[in-house]
Amino acid sequence: MDALLSDLEARNPEARAAVSIGVLPLEAMLIEMQNSDDELLNQIRLLPDSETINAIQQSAPPATPESAPQGQ
Numbered sequence: 634m635d636a637l638l639s640d641l642e643a644r645n646p647e648a649r650a651a652v653s654i655g656v657l658p659l660e661a662m663l664i665e666m667q668n669s670d671d672e673l674l675n676q677i678r679l680l681p682d683s684e685t686i687n688a689i690q691q692s693a694p695p696a697t698p699e700s701a702p703q704g705q
Contacts, residue, residue, distance in 0.1 A: 636653070642649035666674045681689075 638649060638652065641652065662677075665675065
């Protein structure tokens with residue numbers, strides 16, 4: 634995170650000054666996103682990191698094409 638913020642500050646100090654970071658429980662964030670009409674909250678995207686995606690892909694069984702229905 635520090636590297637991203639440093640890069641932003643080098644490119645656009647005003648934009649960096651407008652960025653604030655906070656830490657809160659995920660459950661609280663999800664509840665707020667569900668219950669609020671704040672459009673800014675609709676812009677938040679929660680994405681897993683690449684390690685998590687790789688772990689899920691490796692543990693998932695290989696996809697098999699479904700058989701086409703056989704004619705009678």
